[in-house]
Amino acid sequence: ETGVTQSPTHLIKTRGQQVTLRCSSQSGHNTVSWYQQALGQGPQFIFQYYREEENGRGNFPPRFSGLQFPNYSSELNVNALELDDSALYLCASSLGEARGLYGYTFGSGTRLTVV
């Protein structure tokens, strides 16, 4: 069994650029959620994908978008990067219909720095 894997681990981008972050779910998990964690804050919910469709979104602008693939891996895309987008981006996967009841398995995150 493998856990949740995220890539890259660190990334530096310039304001205005676009970025794609990747996540491989834990084996057997079909739901992926993305979170943004700013320094000193708790994780903030961005959106969730279940069976390749977005089924929940937090208070993030449309320039934050995502995809989930048939193998349940996922991407987070951010367009027109702003300095405030600098944060740790966490991917979490969970299993089946009870995904909200039994918690998530988290990846180690991607540290994005926008300069």
Next chain:
Amino acid sequence: AQRVTQPEKLLSVFKGAPVELKCNYSYSGSPELFWYVQYSRQRLQLLLRHISRESIKGFTADLNKGETSFHLKKPFAQEEDSAMYYCALGGRDDKIIFGKGTRLHILP
């Protein structure tokens, strides 16, 4: 609206003393509550979920719907308990909302 409040940013406790990390929530339906922990240089991991009423690493948490609280407790703190603790709320739409976290520092 779903909301999780952890009033303490930092809690320092002597080794062997009792620990209580506070968590209050706001939610109109039947919530699912969790505690997550992040040890130094490790990823966020699930510690407890209220639905299973379990004790993990000596920690317990009881859901009090009247007080809308889900405080995390341990009778005797150990040095390895030093970590960042996040209370989290799962709602009808299955997303999980996190509090801002409490850093627990166990003093020798």
